[in-house]
Amino acid sequence: MKASAPIRRSSSGLGADFRRLWGAQGASSVGAQVGDLALPLLAVVVLGASAGEVGLLGAAKWVPFLLLALPLGVLVDRSRRRRILIVADLARALLTVVIVGLAVAGVLTLPALVGLVLLLGAFTVAFDVSYQSYLPTVAGRSHLERANGRLQATAAVAQIGGPGMAGLLVQTLTAAWALIAPAATYLVSALALTSISTREHRPVPSGRGALPELREGLRFVRRDRFLVALVGFAAIYNLFAQAITVLFTVHAVRELGLDAGQLGLIFGLGAVGAVAAAASAPVAVRRFGAGAVLIACAVAESIALSMLPLVPASWSSAVLVAVLAAAFALNGAGTSLSSVVAVTLRQLRTPDEVLGRVNATMRWVSYGVVAIGAALGGGLGELVGTRAGMAIAGAGVMLTVVWVVLSPLRSIRDPRELVDASGVSGGGPEAAHPGSSPCGDAVGDAPQVR
Numbered sequence: 001m002k003a004s005a006p007i008r009r010s011s012s013g014l015g016a017d018f019r020r021l022w023g024a025q026g027a028s029s030v031g032a033q034v035g036d037l038a039l040p041l042l043a044v045v046v047l048g049a050s051a052g053e054v055g056l057l058g059a060a061k062w063v064p065f066l067l068l069a070l071p072l073g074v075l076v077d078r079s080r081r082r083r084i085l086i087v088a089d090l091a092r093a094l095l096t097v098v099i100v101g102l103a104v105a106g107v108l109t110l111p112a113l114v115g116l117v118l119l120l121g122a123f124t125v126a127f128d129v130s131y132q133s134y135l136p137t138v139a140g141r142s143h144l145e146r147a148n149g150r151l152q153a154t155a156a157v158a159q160i161g162g163p164g165m166a167g168l169l170v171q172t173l174t175a176a177w178a179l180i181a182p183a184a185t186y187l188v189s190a191l192a193l194t195s196i197s198t199r200e201h202r203p204v205p206s207g208r209g210a211l212p213e214l215r216e217g218l219r220f221v222r223r224d225r226f227l228v229a230l231v232g233f234a235a236i237y238n239l240f241a242q243a244i245t246v247l248f249t250v251h252a253v254r255e256l257g258l259d260a261g262q263l264g265l266i267f268g269l270g271a272v273g274a275v276a277a278a279a280s281a282p283v284a285v286r287r288f289g290a291g292a293v294l295i296a297c298a299v300a301e302s303i304a305l306s307m308l309p310l311v312p313a314s315w316s317s318a319v320l321v322a323v324l325a326a327a328f329a330l331n332g333a334g335t336s337l338s339s340v341v342a343v344t345l346r347q348l349r350t351p352d353e354v355l356g357r358v359n360a361t362m363r364w365v366s367y368g369v370v371a372i373g374a375a376l377g378g379g380l381g382e383l384v385g386t387r388a389g390m391a392i393a394g395a396g397v398m399l400t401v402v403w404v405v406l407s408p409l410r411s412i413r414d415p416r417e418l419v420d421a422s423g424v425s426g427g428g429p430e431a432a433h434p435g436s437s438p439c440g441d442a443v444g445d446a447p448q449v450r
Helices: 015-046 051-078 081-104 110-139 141-178 180-194 210-222 225-254 260-270 272-288 290-306 317-349 352-366 368-384 386-397 399-406 416-422
Strands: none
Touching (some): 015 051, 015 110, 015 141, 015 180, 015 260, 051 081, 051 225, 051 352, 051 368, 081 110, 081 180, 110 141, 110 352, 141 180, 141 260, 141 272, 141 317, 210 352, 225 317, 225 368, 225 386, 260 317, 290 317, 290 399, 368 386, 386 399
16 A cells, blocks of 8 residues: 555654644644643543542443454554544544533432543544654654654643542532533634645555454554564553543542542642753753653653652642652653654654554554553552552563563664664655654654654
């Protein structure tokens, strides 16, 4: 199959169409941050959900990555990617409005909420796989570094404002009405995407079935030791980090006595670290090398999460907010910077004609384990309590450091080495030139999980 779109490679700036895509991503990021806090609070405060039920809700968001990522990767390589992005945004807006309507009417149940979150997750898979595959079409491979860096920084800024906005909306409007905000941002994103004018050609059918094409994407990742190392990095971290995240929300409300506004403040202040890391990415990689940066990030983000269960409930609210915000700032810096490096390495190493399937394969593993991590967190909370559960998951997340140190990622100095060593030019003549520095500008990925 040929590439689904010509990949621009101009010497000029990123252009108006990238700014439209950037705006769409920014709107979706803010909405997602509000929803990520409002949905579990809706379950806990309105539906009286237990730690296990909150874990089930968290798993429902990510299970679609296990079930749908691979077949959707084939669809993305066979279709115009912008169309999938717009449909996904509109569907997510509609589903969010349905949740609000049921909650306001007083007929929302936990099973119904889990089912609707499953559907939201399905369209999120479609958006995520299409989005990372569409970016080279709009920005051009020679500008991927700058484009990814700006998207990563915007996602980090959304992490600062989004949780605070969510906490304020939940306190003033209730958790149900707060979900109107993400519904509106999904609509804004869809409108921005419809205004993109870059031509995206219809893919030429390969004549093969969906299953052989799916296997091709799996083989591409499996045979590349650097891609395998990146998958392992994300999978180990996401598994245990999600378990901690699920438990922390319940623990903060019920054991530490924090309210929605304080939680929003903690997450918002913590995201300052992600913004700073995204801005410093090019300098850090040039000075220390990509491998050293990835190791440092693994250490920082893992230690920050492992410290959460050590925070005592006896501290005052002000001290709790300050300490927890600092921990999340350190964690955000690590995840932001490692995402910056990891996603650009993947994009540079993969030809466009299989980029959708490679992105889907990576997401199938790295995001799929998030569903397992959410269920793990809920189970640990039920068995041993939230604090002990976070401690167990914190020990597990430290395995991320062991993986990265023992993987081939540690040996990478300049990301150009991966392009040169593999012979992959990112899709032929449209590729980033080996002589250009991938580290010359910030690089990154919108999601915080790799």
